[in-house]
Amino acid sequence: MFILLKTRKKIQKENCIVTSAIFLLQIFLLYSTTVFAAVSPDQINMALSQELNKYPEELIGLDWYDAGMKCQDQWLTAVYHGLGIHPLWVNENGPTGQAEHIFAALKSADDDGLNPSDYGVHRIASAWRSRTAAQLARLDIDLTLGLLAFIYDMREGRLAPRLQNLKLFDQAGCVIFDPIASISEARNATDMATYLAGLAPDHRHYRVLKQQLQRYRNISAQGGWPYIGSGKTLYPGESDTRIPAVRRLLSITGDHHAAAEMSQYLYGYELEQAVNEFQDRHGLQVDGIIGKRTLAALNVSVKNRIRQILINMERWRWTERELGFKYVLVDIAGFGLQGVVDDVVQLEMRVIVGKEHHETPVFSDTIKYIDFNPFWNITPDIARNEMLEKLREDSSYLDSKHIRLFSSWQADGVEIVPQSIDWNQVSEEQISRYKLRQDPGPWNALGVVKFVFPNKYSVYIHDTPGRDLFDKTDRAFSHGCIRLSEPKQLVEFLLADSDVRWTQEMIGEVIDTAERKVVRLQPPIPVHLVYQTAWGDKNGGMHFNKDLYGRDQQLVRALFGESILTGQDLQ
Secondary structure, three states: OOHHHHHHHHHHHHHHHHHHHHHHHHHHHHHHHHHHOOOOOHHHHHHHHHHHHOOHHHHHHOOOOOOOOOOHHHHHHHHHHHHOOOOOOOOOOOEEHHHHHHHHHHHOOHHOOOOHHOOHHHHHHHHOOOOOOOHHHHHHHHHHHHHHHHHHHHHOOOOOHHHHOOOOOOOOOOOOOOOHHHHHHHHHOOOHHHHOOOOOOOOHHHHHHHHHHHHHHHHHHHOOOOOOOOOEEEOOOOOOOHHHHHHHHHHHHHHOOOOOOOOOOOOOOHHHHHHHHHHHHHHOOOOOOOHHHHHHHHHOOHHHHHHHHHHHHHHHHHHOOOOOOOOEEEOOOEEEEEEEEEEEEEEEEEEEEEEEOOOOOOOEEEEEEEEEEOOOOOHHEEEEEEHHHHHHHHHOHHOOOEEEOOOOOOOOEEEHHHHHHHHOOOOHHHHHEEEEEEEEOOOOOOEEEEEEOOOOOOOOOOOOOOOOHHHHOOOOOEEEOOOEOOOOHHHHHOHHHHHHOHHHHHHHHHHHHHOOOOEEEEEEEEEEEEEEEEEEEOOOOOEEEOOOOHHHHHHHHHOOOOOOOHHHOOO
């Protein structure tokens, strides 16, 4: 026993000596790293210059999409040669305070539906505590690259959709980007964190999607919602073994708030109200019947809904950064129009948009004037494809529609009697030379008022005599223009700040004259035509629309390299 105790004390003493030695070694290494291995600004500059030799100065000024190199390489060349070859975000002590804010923003890019790995966060993280000149130089470059890519994606949208389909996604990305101005703006920011947060679109449409993205990710993390099996159409009042799953799904989505009905298999009143709410949020006919389209919408997975939110956040990054204090927003996919003042929706109405092969374009402009009792100048395309055949069948067709015929589109064109022409001898190319103009009146295809924002697409917003189409769930019937369900309300909204108070009665009096009257807006009001298949209403509710023109699949493929959202096609 004595020998055992003596041995144990010896071991403890030796352990104490080893522990002390390790501690002293750590102190020595820390001291030597700080004192003997510290780098100077000149050493970092030299290392930075050597690293940048990979990015030759002569590439500055080349169009990056024509050069055989990545655009980021040209950005680096421009920035470091333009601002001087010295570190922007590090010094001899490591990353600066601005660098910390940049790194934090890049790591949290996922909050805006972006991929942090696109901004080199793994490289930055691995080099964050490095202190050699070469490592600090590389860290500075990686921070610059990450920040430039982040600024670009947040302000312009990612470039991949544009490269995949320029015609369809011509708003995505931007080939004109000034990296020097972007970096200078960031460096001169009083508060880097505030500057970086301000890169995202600053309006309720984007903010709601960002909030809902987190909500749906939380739902996904908790297992999502159940799949509803196929079977017969479910009507209120019936019983079915699938009802508990429907009830649970709608509880998870937030549509069902009441307690379970007396029978768990009964499709009762409370569940019917929840189904109605779900149908309304998904652009379906609100009838409480769980048929093919409603079932398809219920069975779109939470993963697909998250992707749908992501691609619509991306679309907002393509849109004008400043929507305006007061503006009009037309959601093509949602068949709706909003009038917004100071980020608050003050007006909402149903609209009709372009049908297949006559898609309403996506763009922003300003409404210049309101045209009461307008003429309708029939486009050459409509004259060729629709009017010519009717004239060949009946030369008096134009008279029956109050359409007048002119010899040309020029100001000196003279009116012609349609019956004086043998339309069977007129080709599609020849009829395009004639001007066809419908007179104002209740028969006019533009109704009693149109809202004009001159654009290359010849698209505008207008009234329509065909009121019954607004009762349809899918309202894609026009040749590209936007038809309004409540045109007088839009007039009142646009002219609310004018010197003259335009009441509904006054608007009606102008229309009743049946004479054309043009009222110019001072100042013009911004109008934004967007394509949103996921959007939040003014109360923060989440809506998902049918992919009217089949664009979601292509955008998902461009951004994520895979095709999902197929359940949408069944709605």
